[in-house]
Amino acid sequence: MNLEKVVFAFTIILALTLNFGFFTGDIGNAAHHNVYELYAAIFVNAIATILKFGDRTHMGAVLLAASLVADIQLVAAAGVWVFAVHVTDIGLTPATVASIVSLAGGAVIANTISVSLLVIETVMLRR
């Protein structure tokens, strides 16, 4: 038991679960995708990225890369949201929601890779 390991795994898994929670639901329906959940996903992803800074192992590098990919996808999703609602008058049309959710869907893949790597590393250590 190591508190640092707990925090690290917790953040990475939470990043995936929050991300997935936002992503799941009807792709074009704004009511299925809560803005607070997207916000929480972005925040936890940012924390996860910072936690991965400075690890010089190969595994650490891949983890950091996956996290950066998730960050970019989620920030892009938030950007589309802001652009649709505040910058232009398009509003949350099904097409806009679909593109926001699909960007978040990309982040889910990246976060899944992070969690898989974490699991693999743990299994290897056990052996």
Added chain:
Amino acid sequence: MDSIVFLILRQMRAPLLLLTTVYAIATLGLTLIPGMDDKGQVWFMDFFHAFYFVSFMGTTTGFGEIPYPFTDAQRMWALIFIYITVATWVYTIGTLIRLWQNETLQKALAEHRFQRQVRQISEPFFVVCGYGNTGSRLVKSLRKRLIRASVLDLKQDRIDALMLAEHPLFLPGLQADASTPRNLVLAGIMHPKCKSVVALTDDNAVNLHIAITVKVLNPELKVICRADSHEIEANMASFGTDAIIDPFDSFAKDLGLAVDYPYQYMLSDWFRNESGEPLAPVMQLPKGRWLLCGFGRFGRAIHRELLDAGMTVQVIEPNKALLNLPVNAVIGDGTEAVTLNQAGVGEAVGIIAGADDDSNNLSIIVTAKALNPDLFVIARQNQQANSRLFAHPRAELVMEVSDVLATKIRTLLTNPLVDDFLSLARAHDDSWAQNLTERIRKISPLGFPEVWECVIAADSAHAVSNALTKGTDVRVEHLTHDHHDRDVSLPVLALLHSNSQGAFCMPSGHASLALNDRLLFAGSAASRAQMQWNLQNEVALGYILTGASLPQTWLGRWLQRSNS
């Protein structure tokens, strides 16, 4: 460079985590606290506006309460988070600045910069380890010739001095331990353009270590070392160090030469000069009884050479427990009249102030001169900074360690043939040397002439090597004549001709050249430039060989052919 990025990222983890969390909470709070719009209805701020507000609040920019004036609940939240975000920013920026000032980071950056600068050198260069008196002198004289060097020294202030020196070339320098292989590699010992490594640190063991490292990592590379003891010299020589220079031995040998062969001495003294330096007159060492103050490494070397030259030497040395001290040695510093009189200063012809302390040496000179004004004085100067004191015409000859070393190494690096020439010259008698000094004075009456090497190869002597491949006989005299009028010879002396059969001192003009021959010349800078024409330009060389100008163009050649 990678390590630097990781170092920064790792150190910045805590402040960045804090900053992200504070921003996230502040933004989230603003979206949850009910506000009021311009119509008095309850309104919740969206994430976009909340993040916008927090961003300028955190940096205390303060664009005001937007889009609608805040309720008191919102103001309370903003009030709390203004202080928290500002404190977090101070912490983050503070960490960044501390990180930047971190010695490890600065060292890593300096190393990285140095490595890049060395890698970018595209011309032949030298690695100089140790930038003290000798190193700085050597680097200065190399720079004057536009030759590059990379410098390692243990002390940062010396590297700063290198960076601040006003010179035509920028030279990379690094504060690092030159005995570490890694640092030597950084300095460029594996660089394809690196010509040789010069080890000039104050520490014999470090010099030895540098020599070993270089010979192991890159055996092709020439290594020149300073050594202060015979054991270290033998050790250095055992694994192929190319040149080992003991400043005391080297000076003492020349002095021994000066006793019976003043013109030979004058010749080798002249060849230590830079071009343009005044030509020293011949120095006649008086024969008889000499006083030698100080029996350290310098004293011992001088003692041996003077005895070999048939002089009587009276040693004065303060430490009577010293090994190998002659039995009749007078114990004392030599700075006071009592000791000097006891040593017989009245009957002596000369005195050598050879202590390792400059004020003692000056005191010895003054006291001895007062007792016997006719003494011939040789002084050892230990600190370069004391040059002014010794420049006062009290001593006939001043030996300064860093000067002896720097000139010797400079010659080895820039004109290695000079050493060969001088050792061949020693085989001749003194009148031969006198004759040669007169010839040098004739071609360059104002100061020491320029001395240069030329290699008969395709790049450095294009025309000559072309003519030789065609089977034409090119002789030394063809290089030393004017390409404007071939009956006029240039004011140039051919000092050495080194070919496959060996090296020949003062070759005759009829000596034939072959590819890869190396020649050593002395003459004015103008005649050196003239000679370049003979070496490189086919028309100039053709005129000197045949007396006729060769047509250079196809048309010219065709006209010549149809006329004949």
